[in-house]
Amino acid sequence: MKNLVILAGNVGAEPETRTTGSGANITSFTLATSRPKRDSEGKILKDDDGRTVEDTEWHRITCFNGVAKTVADYVAKGQKVMVQGRLHYTQWTDKDEIKRYGVEILADDVTFLSKGKGTGRAGATEDDIPY
Structure with a gap:
């Protein structure tokens, strides 16, 4: 069996980078994915202006x-990026001795679906940007 996740969405905040004591680079960011919200009969909900109402995760x-x-x-x-990776669950006890749980996606690959920072560098061409 394989633990595989593929998500496409919008980056929610600027990525944060840190380096471990052994020199490994770690970068984290949030990704928003959306889907149409549906009523109890399965019909897609619209707002007062006729736009689709979405659920965002x-x-x-x-x-x-x-x-x-x-x-x-x-x-x-x-x-806009597409992330391929795997689910990773964590468990810890906080300072108040309450057991906490979390889940994250450990990315093996991030594909750029739109241009991001670095595309406007002086002398840079589209060939310089890893899509």
Whole structure:
């Protein structure tokens, strides 16, 4: 069996990068995915202006090493990306001794679906940007 996740959405905030004591790069960001909201009969809901009402879900994405560097260099808030990776569940006890749980996507690949930061660099061409 394989733990595989594929998500396409919009980056919610500027990626945050850190380096471990052993020198590994880690970059994290949030990704918003949306789908149409439906009523009890399965019909897509519309607002007063006739636009589709959407349910948005937020996902925590974590990248390592080369993928982490590329994301840190080229991904920006609002950019459309596709993430391929796997689910990773965590459990910890907070300072108040309450057991907490979390889930994140450990990204193996991030594909750019729109241009992000770095595309406006002096001397840069589209061939310089890893799509």
